[in-house]
Amino acid sequence: MLESIFAYAIIAGARAITGLRSLWLGTTPKDAQRIYYANHSSHGDFVLLWASLPAQLRRRTRPVAGADYWGKGGLRGFVINRVFNGVLIERQRSESGGNPLEPVEQALAAGDSLILFPEGTRNLDEEVKLLPFKSGIYHLSKAHPEVELVPVWLANLNRVMPKGRALPLPLLCTLSFGAPLAVQEGEAKEAFIERARDALLALAPAEGH
Template identity: 75%
Template sequence: MLETLVAYSVIAGARAVTGMRSLWLGTTPIARQRIYYANHASHGDFVLLWASLPPALRKHARPVAGADYWGKGTLRRFLIDKVFKGVLIDRQRTDPSRNPLEPMFEALSAGDSLILFPEGTRNLDDEVKLLPFKSGIYHLSKAHPQVELVPVWIDNLKRVMPKGKVLPLPLLCTVSFGAPLTVGEDESKEAFLDRLSQALLELAPKEEI
């Protein structure tokens, strides 16, 4: 099918441009429902993380993306729906009565894994390694405490695709997977988000911290 051919092309292109390496440092790529959460510095982040997963895991890992961007245009809609099988969220809150997390709840209830970026937006500040996490990942974890959260640090992609540049620069990118976490039964939102943030920072190259 067309979407399969496009998916293979995206994966091959990501590997060719970035020299992508996947480092499973704190876990192994096993078939288990998970939320892969990562730092967010480039538009290509979710593509690289998605492409770095083994085929069996990639099949059920759905990137979370903004409907305001990916829902526009035939090509974008085809890519996010058919190739990436993404979960679109309404970042603009066009329907105030609808919980913007609902599509993610539905995906988890269906047994899918998620790829998401808890910072909520791209971090373009080289002096700040992580922006404060949004609370959505906490609510997802409380609703589905059996789902593991795996921190993933994406290194170098911002330099491969610098802001304002049309062509990528050939640099090695590393996708590092850390040890899974789960939410504590009585853990506060603040403590949980801080623990997730610290687990992610521990995967960053030391010179970046």
């Protein structure tokens, strides 16, 4: 019950502050297993993307988040674990090795959809639209070819909560959903990552808009 109240409050707050607008340009919202991958400029990115989905899709869509930030317990831990049912990953490899994507693999095997940020960290440089992608998106698509990869460009969210500001600024945010893609037979890792990155960049608004 408490989780539902928090979820409603988060969705209502996100929509009120950002005037959330979703543009389904290359696909439509549908009940299919997907990985929504997006640009990453703030800790609120996955909140806005999750809130933009229809209710029936939100129930099976889980954000992938860094355990170093979200796994510290308290309110933050409650929100990521109980409200969003997030998938926490270790962004820093330990000396013992292991597969950092194992929690993500388990979520996909269970039939969940995911929200993923292939840059791996927030891009705080306004002069650079998109940081280089980590290779995880390639390995996940190759291992799960039945899962659609949907690029989503989040516009203006970094201006809603600029660095150093305690309270958000009301500002229209637009999410643009592109056409699904997947690793093609025989496609090299570097070629796929470039194609996935280009698909996301193609959704970014033109300069001056």
